[in-house]
Amino acid sequence: MDIGKKIISLREKRGWTQKELANRVNLNVSVMNRIESNERPLKDNELLNLANVLDVSTDYLLDRTDTSIPTPEEKDEAEFLAFANNPTLQKWYKELPKSKEEDLEKLRKMWEILKDNGEL
The missing domain is CATH 1.10.260.40 (lambda repressor-like DNA-binding domains)
Incomplete structure (x- = not known):
């Protein structure tokens, strides 16, 4: 490219x-x-x-490497997915694939609060 x-x-x-x-x-x-x-x-x-x-x-x-550094949004998304798929979340973890978008948004907000407070 x-x-x-x-x-x-x-x-x-x-x-x-x-x-x-x-x-x-x-x-x-x-x-x-x-x-x-x-x-x-x-x-x-x-x-x-x-x-x-x-x-x-x-x-x-300059096309000397095909590896770019992820954007901050991509980093946040990867961190969120790792958090959301953490087996210690037990019930949420088991139910995550069946969750509504609204529930996933609540989980994302909780993750952001924990991240902002330095608890992650």
């Missing part, structure tokens, strides 16, 4: 517009547009800024 497509994919995973990403890396939106469409190469400092803001390595953006 080319660097422009990777940037677009990472930006969209975070729900950011092109303008939001451009602002976060201190670039003009038209420059960001040309970078994403591969019409303009990245300068070294721009590559570093993008990697930092998108929470990936420069090697990932």
